[in-house]
Amino acid sequence: MPRLDVRDVPPAQRHPRIRTAFEELDGGETLELVNDYEPKPLFYEFASEVQSFDADGYEVTRTEPDEYVATFPKR
Structure with a gap:
């Protein structure tokens, strides 16, 4: 499962x-977002x-108090 940690990425x-990382997934894959x-x-x-x-x-x-892990599955 591809993992993308955006905590150090500027909010904008x-x-x-x-979106780019999600679009690169094949159908049935899931993006794990931190x-x-x-x-x-x-x-x-x-x-x-x-x-x-x-x-x-x-x-x-x-x-963690400042860490959320979310899964974004792609059909």
Whole structure:
């Protein structure tokens, strides 16, 4: 599973970098995203704009106070 840690990426560059990484996946693959806050805005963006995003398979876990790991599965 590809893993992308965006905690050190400037906020304005995060969503474009994540979208690019997701688009590079094959169908059936999942992008594991590491972020410093729960990526709810990104989830809503993907759910409304990215047809290949499997919103039902999305999961997020807080692993540290400033670390969230979210899975973005691709259909």
